[in-house]
Amino acid sequence: MKRRLIYIMLMLFLAGCTAEVYETPLYSRYSARQDIAVAQVSGFQLNDSVKVDAVILVADDTAAWLGLKEEFDIRASAGVTSWMGDIDEPRQRVRRSDLPAWRVMALNEERTIAFYRIGDSVQYQALLGYQLDNMIKDK
Amino acid sequence: MEQNRITFDELWEQQERAGLQQRMMQDYPEWMRRRRIRRASLATVTVLAVAMVSLFNYQFSIQRPYDAVLCNRTTFPDSHWADVAATILTKEII
Numbered sequence: 001m002k003r004r005l006i007y008i009m010l011m012l013f014l015a016g017c018t019a020e021v022y023e024t025p026l027y028s029r030y031s032a033r034q035d036i037a038v039a040q041v042s043g044f045q046l047n048d049s050v051k052v053d054a055v056i057l058v059a060d061d062t063a064a065w066l067g068l069k070e071e072f073d074i075r076a077s078a079g080v081t082s083w084m085g086d087i088d089e090p091r092q093r094v095r096r097s098d099l100p101a102w103r104v105m106a107l108n109e110e111r112t113i114a115f116y117r118i119g120d121s122v123q124y125q126a127l128l129g130y131q132l133d134n135m136i137k138d139k
Numbered sequence: 140m141e142q143n144r145i146t147f148d149e150l151w152e153q154q155e156r157a158g159l160q161q162r163m164m165q166d167y168p169e170w171m172r173r174r175r176i177r178r179a180s181l182a183t184v185t186v187l188a189v190a191m192v193s194l195f196n197y198q199f200s201i202q203r204p205y206d207a208v209l210c211n212r213t214t215f216p217d218s219h220w221a222d223v224a225a226t227i228l229t230k231e232i233i
Contacts, residue, residue, distance in 0.1 A: 030211075033211070041224045043205050080230055080231050082231055131229065
């Protein structure tokens with residue numbers, strides 16, 4: 001009896017360790033696309049206490065990239081384009097205070113769009129802090 | 140002739156109910172020794188398994204800057220995508 005109990009506890013512990021990761025709707029929307037590499041980084045660490053979820057789309061070729069640009073209304077043809085996007089429809093630009101929202105960054109040269117899920121002002125500040133810290137390190 | 144065979148553990152439980160464990164310990168010292176070894180082995184294996192899984196998870200949680208990665212391709216390791224997420228953040232400023 002005790003042995004069975006130990007086995008059950010062990011199995012529950014292992015099951016907890018291998019729990020499935022929550023899939024964001026944004027990731028689900030693009031995961032079936034053959035011409036785009038889609039990745040979701042859950043719990044991306046910005047500092048000791050703040051984490052955000054990130055979704056990254058990388059177009060395989062120019063045609064796929066042009067499709068993505070149209071889909072997200074990206075007009076620039078070079079450099080980085082960034083905006084705060086609606087949490088359900090990231091194409092729509094929203095104000096910084098309309099949280100939760102996506103912080104979206106599109107890189108033309110890399111044919112990449114990254115979405116960082118900002119749930120509250122603490123996460124937003126942490127994201128800015130992360131960018132600032134790395135800017136200082138790069139200098 | 141049919142024999143009613145009883146395991147040592149069943150016998151032990153019977154004796155426990157009857158309050159005769161002490162006598163059983165004296166009568167079957169070899170059984171008791173094996174029982175102790177069996178139980179100690181099982182406990183050791185369980186503790187080691189739990190400790191290893193905990194250590195494994197802890198090591199990964201402190202080393203990597205993310206909890207988990209999902210991807211529709213298997214081309215790159217998980218750490219690649221965490222690096223991309225980090226790099227893009229710095230690109231905006233540069």
